[in-house]
Amino acid sequence: MRSEFGQDTEEVDLLVCGAGAGGMTAALVAALEGLSVVLCEKTGQVGGTTSTSGGTAWVPGTHLSERAGVPDRVEDAREFLQAVVANRGGIRLREAFLASGRQAIEELDRRTDVKFAAAAAHPDYLDGPGSAYGGRALAPLTFDGRLLSREDFARVRPPRPEFMGLGGMMVGRAELGSLLAPFKSIGNLREALSIVGRYARDRATYRRGTRLLMGNALVGRLLHSLRKAKVPILFNAGIRELLVEHGQVVGAVIDGPSGVRRIRARKGVVLATGGVCWNKRIRERLFPKGARDYALAPESNTGDGADVATAVGARFEDGGDSPALWMPCSSYRRPDGRLAVWPHIILDRAKPGLLAVNSAGRRFVNEADSYHDFSMGQIASGSIPAFLVCDATFMQRYGLGLVLPGARNLSAMVKAGYVIEAATLAALAGRIGCDALALKETIDTYNGFAASGVDEAFGRGSSIVNRFNGDAQAGGNPCLAPVGKAPFYAVAVQPSDLASSAGLSGDEYGRVLDEAGEPIEGLYACGNDLASIFRGTYPGPGTTIGPAIVFGWRVAKHASGNTKDLSGTKPGIVTNERTSHATL
Template sequence: MPTLEHAQHQFDLVVLGSGAAGFAAATTAACLGLKVLVVEKAAQFGGTSAISGGAVWLYGTDQARAAGAEDSPEAIRNYLRHVIGDGYDPALVDAFIEHGQRALRWLEQHSELRYALRPHSPDYYPDAPGATQFGRALEMVEYDGKRLGQRFKDLQMPPPGMLLFGGMMVNRVDIQHFLSMRRSPRSLWHCLKLMARYAADRLRHHRGTRLTTGNALIARLATSAFEHGAQLWLRSEALELIVERGVVSGVVVQREGRVERVRARGGVVCAMGGFAAGALAASYRPTQHGPHLSMSPPGNDGAALRLAQAVAAARGQGMAANFFWAPVSELRHANGERERFPHLVTDRAKPGVIAVTAGGRRFVNESDSYHHFVHTMFANGIDSCWLVCDATAMNRYGLGLARPKPVNNQALIDAGYLHRAPTAQALAQAIGADPQVFMQTLEQFNADARNGIDRAFGKGGNSYNRYMGDPQHTPNPCLAPLASPPFYAIRLHTGDLGSACGLVTNAQANVLNRDGQPIAGLYAVGNDMNSLMKGTYPGPGITLGPALTFGWLAANHIAARLQAPTTATENPACTTN
């Protein structure tokens, strides 16, 4: 049994959770000279952010302005009004628009954080009013994990299916080079250099030290936080908030078999990743009969919602969706372990790939966003579906965990994850679909694909669709007939990347009670904060963009309350060289 320690720890700020939002708050506060503690339940830090794509979606960044991107506050407001609908919150949206680019600029000036503009990245609804073709999406600049020192081993490692050769990270650009390496000498050279560095890394490290995407995001913020004195407690669980005269002034933490009281002069920031992996999640999802697969780590079980009950905190209501949806496949290893793969960018939109129901019919534009894909599954009462391709698509792009040529995917077939058949009719029989219906589906799709127009669902019909396809394939980057045997299929389940519903806050990320009043000393960011997108998904990075913004705002607000000598708009002494 854990024992109660009478000694108390004193900090200016305690951050519960170690994802992007938590470290944005911790890094900002540490740079401002505050004494900061980050409490993480898991054995490694980074949470869902560490296995994410790492992209942020923000308005008016320095990177976008330098590239000449055309945008305006009114344009992004119009776009968000259109996508979010009745849930649109002007105060939160305005705070996000006004402070997002300021937060990124400040973090890039005072920490290791570095982002680059995606040269072409349409919003997910590119034909909606106020949408842009580029300028809002930024991607993480790669980072050397060795900069973390001994903490590198504690950084959450992405699942094996998201790595190459057992431990090599790749980003969006790298993936395109690997897909093109047999057709492009430039791509081949790019891939050879990556593999050479990875081989050298493995002589000294448990995995590659070249970090990309969300792993680089967490490593960059954490490196700066540690350099400015922030402490990190792993395997430590927040049990309850310390509340004195209605003010949150600390937290009780179970750590290494002891229960310890941790005082926080400025307050507590909840950044524990939401509740998608906990028992509470099922009551927030549409009713279904099959399994639902979340990519959230097991620790994301709704701890913030439980802790905040002590101060009557308000929870979000009336969301378009309570989660950020994504289709997910699952591999069952021989030892009983299960590996999940989110189908975000690598396969659904590619030529020669379609999704069909259990009966063998298409039901969706496969190249639309992952959130929209699963939303359509729920709308049609579909718990699981099949992602299907032919040999040409498999050899060129892969499918889920199955890699493109020359990788041998026989082990995935033996495990029952990947289905292969010599003919389309035989594949239908293998996956339990009606062969006649499936063949009719293929006949109709193939005829349209040859003409470059999907009359049924419009695959490849807008700029975002085409961006996700194969730019070297014409006339439509998303369409090609499924005609080359053998044929392949993978089962997709409804899944999510995390919860969207959370604690209601104001524009400073200060949690509100059920009467709409701020709760002194309590803040919520990331997936613990009720999403300003209200369960919609306007573009790439709409979780991490607000995470950085409101993490920065929370730290700034706390620093001001403590009458810090500087604010988050000026502190040249913290600048990282």
């Protein structure tokens, strides 16, 4: 059709830019509400950061918590978030999140193939009033990738190669024991044979396993649901600019394989382009030194949403306590030149017999705290890089990063320079560049804490999440054990961002705000394009995906005019708001 733009322009109700959890949810729910939708994805695959993540969504008070036998109350979550986030701002958006979480998850569960199960045991990352041991962390159910067409299955961004076995097999955390020790029991053997057998059959016709878990399962389920809802997806189609008339966003210019396309959007444009993780300009200005080298997000997440929105007057927030959410990562360069990166999430840091030291040979943080809080400890103390240190007993029992339990591939990782090995602590100190006496004093003190069971320096093993990720079978403090059996090992880690906290200012409906704090008509944001509602804190597992899904749902409801589903929001609670702005 011809339009006032002077050339052929397509027209839909809602244009969604970015096919991560937030964008896919917004497109799906909008289609279910009867809107005509086009979903544009900058790359050739859907999923974004979600596809390479654990896929957990932190959503309080859902019906799934009741189904799992661990009912959760929104009132408790509100109290918890008030303690965690305090007066950092963002109250209005958190209230909207809490008001809609249950309904959003229930509707997806009822009307789509997006299915979760609440974890009975997956605690919040911080203790405090209203914190929960289970019920809030929702894990996507395993998805059979064969339900997708072969073309669509190839469109699902695969997990990080470090997280797949045998060249393409996904494995759940609870399944690791069976695969690493298949002959320990009949049960282990049966489970291992089932998983590997399914994978072997898959590889006869697919390039990787079709048994999708974690973030891949969530993305597969969203894509399957979008196809059922007949939502068109344009691949390799990134947003170039927004189209504005009389102060209202009415569409966007999209760069696609066949050239530039102008798409007019009657109800609005949704920005869900993945955040600013790989935007060099923003990284240099906002990110701390030592934490700018590498991001865990796809390299296509270059802040396109922030760029086009600020070009039309949108306000950009610096993220509160931190511009990003972090994981401590170790890495090495593979023989083929590719960088292998391992996020140290749960498998080693909290286990007894490991400590982290800085270049002075001193501890600086509770090693068993959440990945974000560990990394924030690195940043605050200037401990970049830091070194995870352990002994031979730990290495055999738990492994370390890319080294598997039982030290199965230890020699290869030592040869690659990933693991530092030394016969004595003094030699290890020399290899990591710290004072030998300081390292010995640090380990002697740590061993004293291990003997007493109390970490008097950092409280390791004193919190619920510490103990949950420790080793209950070790006896005593599940996060403490002496370091003493040679040889000794170290792996260097530095903070790498998994998602943006900095992002566009938005209101409780996901509408993007201008510099004066007023909504820009016709412009929405969700996912990592929207500034974190937790203001740089990290309350629990899945606190990026949870809000991405809920705000994707809210955006779609608002764009469709279905505001009755948003009536539970309490937009009046905005006291003590404090938001820091950043200039792009």
